[in-house]
Amino acid sequence: MADGPILSDEKKKTDKKRITIDPITRLEGHGKIEIFLDDNGDCTNAYWQIPELRGFERFCIGRHISELPVLTNRLCGVCPAAHHIASTLTLDAVFNAETTETAHKLRELFYMGQYTHSHIAHFYALAAADFVLGPAAPAEKRNILGVVEAVGLEIGSKVIEHRHYGQKVQEIIGGRATHPVFGIPGGVSKPLKEEDRQEIEKMAKSCVEFGKFTLELFDNVVLKNKDYLDIILNGNTYYLETNYMGLVDDNDMVELYKGKVRVVDPNGKELAKFEPNQYLDYIAEHVEPWTYMKMPFFKPIGWKGLVDGASSGMLRVGPLGRLNASKGMSTPLAQEAFEKMYGTFRDLGVKGPIHNSLVFHWARVIEQLHAAERMLELATDKEITSSDVRGKIDTPTEGVGITEAPRGTLIHHYRSSPDGLCEMINMVVATTHNNAAICTDVKKTAQALIKNGEVSPGLLNMVEMTFRCYDPCNSCGTHILPNGQRAIEIHIKDANGEHLKVLKNF
Amino acid sequence: MPQNAVLVLGIGNPILTDDAIGILVAREISNRGFPGVDVEEVSASGIEIMEMMLDRSKVIIIDAIKLPDRKPGEIMRLGEEDFTATVHGSSPHGVNLSTAIALGRQIAPDRMPGEIIFFAMQAEDVSTFHEGTTSSISKMLPKLVSIVQREVLSAPSK
Numbered sequence: 001m002a003d004g005p006i007l008s009d010e011k012k013k014t015d016k017k018r019i020t021i022d023p024i025t026r027l028e029g030h031g032k033i034e035i036f037l038d039d040n041g042d043c044t045n046a047y048w049q050i051p052e053l054r055g056f057e058r059f060c061i062g063r064h065i066s067e068l069p070v071l072t073n074r075l076c077g078v079c080p081a082a083h084h085i086a087s088t089l090t091l092d093a094v095f096n097a098e099t100t101e102t103a104h105k106l107r108e109l110f111y112m113g114q115y116t117h118s119h120i121a122h123f124y125a126l127a128a129a130d131f132v133l134g135p136a137a138p139a140e141k142r143n144i145l146g147v148v149e150a151v152g153l154e155i156g157s158k159v160i161e162h163r164h165y166g167q168k169v170q171e172i173i174g175g176r177a178t179h180p181v182f183g184i185p186g187g188v189s190k191p192l193k194e195e196d197r198q199e200i201e202k203m204a205k206s207c208v209e210f211g212k213f214t215l216e217l218f219d220n221v222v223l224k225n226k227d228y229l230d231i232i233l234n235g236n237t238y239y240l241e242t243n244y245m246g247l248v249d250d251n252d253m254v255e256l257y258k259g260k261v262r263v264v265d266p267n268g269k270e271l272a273k274f275e276p277n278q279y280l281d282y283i284a285e286h287v288e289p290w291t292y293m294k295m296p297f298f299k300p301i302g303w304k305g306l307v308d309g310a311s312s313g314m315l316r317v318g319p320l321g322r323l324n325a326s327k328g329m330s331t332p333l334a335q336e337a338f339e340k341m342y343g344t345f346r347d348l349g350v351k352g353p354i355h356n357s358l359v360f361h362w363a364r365v366i367e368q369l370h371a372a373e374r375m376l377e378l379a380t381d382k383e384i385t386s387s388d389v390r391g392k393i394d395t396p397t398e399g400v401g402i403t404e405a406p407r408g409t410l411i412h413h414y415r416s417s418p419d420g421l422c423e424m425i426n427m428v429v430a431t432t433h434n435n436a437a438i439c440t441d442v443k444k445t446a447q448a449l450i451k452n453g454e455v456s457p458g459l460l461n462m463v464e465m466t467f468r469c470y471d472p473c474n475s476c477g478t479h480i481l482p483n484g485q486r487a488i489e490i491h492i493k494d495a496n497g498e499h500l501k502v503l504k505n506f
Numbered sequence: 507m508p509q510n511a512v513l514v515l516g517i518g519n520p521i522l523t524d525d526a527i528g529i530l531v532a533r534e535i536s537n538r539g540f541p542g543v544d545v546e547e548v549s550a551s552g553i554e555i556m557e558m559m560l561d562r563s564k565v566i567i568i569d570a571i572k573l574p575d576r577k578p579g580e581i582m583r584l585g586e587e588d589f590t591a592t593v594h595g596s597s598p599h600g601v602n603l604s605t606a607i608a609l610g611r612q613i614a615p616d617r618m619p620g621e622i623i624f625f626a627m628q629a630e631d632v633s634t635f636h637e638g639t640t641s642s643i644s645k646m647l648p649k650l651v652s653i654v655q656r657e658v659l660s661a662p663s664k
Contacts, residue, residue: 056635058635071521080549143605145608149612153613160614163557
């Protein structure tokens with residue numbers, strides 16, 4: 001492996017009052033971070049803004065409700081499977097369906113394919129560069145190419161191979177790799193053939209091995225590196241004490257496909273455990289004027305602003321949210337890794353949930369292994385090739401479906417006319433739940449790391465690193481193609497918000 | 507699985523107004539049925555696209571773009587060297603197209619295509635959910651189809 005990670009670089013001073021990182025590198029979609037400086041050159045506020053996609057609800061109303069699993073999975077090219085699953089679960093509720101056991105298992109098996117390729121892609125293509133190369137490494141190296149160069153060509157091939165397995169599982173069960181079409185109310189469109197089952201079993205075994213390998217890599221590169229451990233454990237940056245939310249099974253173990261929603265406070269105390277159709281009693285949305293994104297919060301506590309703490313209704317979801325909101329993992333190797341992670345923090349005096357945002361990456365790697373184990377369990381389940389894949393359905397009314405997307409809790413809620421036309425659709429997507437936390441986390445990081453007007457590329461990447469923990473999805477179709485350059489636009493504004501200068505490299 | 511030497515890849519989202527450009531052009535090329543050519547529609551980019559390119563001799567990609575100083579409907583033909591630092595918004599999962607191609611050449615140099623050509627059309631609206639392109643785009647789509655067809659019919663370089 002090459003020399004150790006580069007952790008700090010030469011700082012450059014700026015007399016600019018507002019620094020913008022735009023577009024945000026290595027993220028799904030585009031957004032802009034704006035950092036406001038005061039007259040002393042210290043950060044007063046940092047906001048994350050995203051462009052809006054318009055008119056989806058209007059687009060769906062009047063369409064046949066059974067189209068929604070296909071339409072909603074077009075919302076995003078990264079996690080269409082999550083929307084498809086949430087939508088299918090919602091149709092189960094809308095049609096009061098008696099979904100068969102085999103259908104549930106096939107949906108979950110398909111979904112473990114999604115988790116496999118999604119989590120692998122995030123760790124190796126997004127997060128790894130920060131850890132393997134260091135946040136202050138030159139921009140050209142801070143990507144998957146730099147990671148492969150540092151840790152070896154073989155890793156690159158393994159990443160491609162196992163992402164391919166995840167997509168192949170989705171394709172075999174779902175019919176189409178990127179935009180699945182197999183979810184129907186009460187079931188799935190077709191059963192699994194034995195030869196396909198065998199292929200999936202083989203791929204699942206390899207994914208378990210790769211999951212173990214990835215955890216080991218994380219251990220060697222991140223956990224055994226004292227400088228990184230210090231950044232991870234440091235309470236000034238990448239740290240928020242929030243409430244946590246995730247789906248759980250009857251034993252309060254992490255559930256990715258479907259279950260009850262569990263919410264815990266910063267100390268791990270259970271605040272709520274509810275069925276999907278009760279979500280409106282527990283989740284409300286606040287709207288800030290400066291961003292199109294809404295900020296969901298835990299309704300019983302209320303919206304207290306962009307602050308963390310037990311008296312704030314701020315919620316965090318996603319890998320760390322899920323693990324914090326649960327009592328463990330239902331598969332053995334992932335459970336072992338879960339115990340090791342919480343054990344590490346217990347040794348440091350942290351008794352309940354882990355609040356350090358960078359631990360999202362650790363939790364994600366544990367989930368990657370869990371998804372592989374679950375894939376293998378389901379692929380070897382006695383009922384998985386049964387032809388009983390469609391259950392009875394009733395006249396459609398209204399229903400809610402909740403699943404855990406890789407990024408967090410995903411809620412779909414539809415109302416249908418008796419003849420099956422969509423009258424209402426409401427969705428709370430995973431990234432939205434984390435919005436308030438992302439803004440607060442970015443602000444804290446910017447405040448701690450930008451002082452006296454001193455800015456460096458490494459520092460700016462560390463601010464970006466904050467929200468890469470959350471793997472946010474902006475679901476934006478905007479494409480920018482500069483002539484051979486990375487498009488960077490920096491808006492510099494003074495403390496009154498007046499435009500001082502715009503710097504572009506295109 | 508047997509596959510043809512030439513791949514035409516339409517990237518986009520069919521329900522996001524002009525983001526359907528790549529999809530619609532690919533669909534038309536597919537309907538015309540050229541021998542030795544595979545056509546795919548994808549709403550992804552980055553690693554997935556690179557994986558689809560493996561073991562092809564020539565890949566033609568069609569996509570919508572938004573540049574600051576172009577008119578809607580303008581067509582651009584780009585080679586690999588032109589998009590060495592693209593930022594692709596659709597679904598890169600952090601690995602944009604140029605990085606993904608570089609990754610392919612890094613870890614599987616013998617399997618990457620000899621020629622990768624990118625046809626881009628300047629979009630007007632890629633942020634409203636709507637089936638159907640804006641009129642300035644609809645007018646220009648047939649021209650883009652003929653340009654792509656000409657490229658499809660010209661002999662691959664290997």
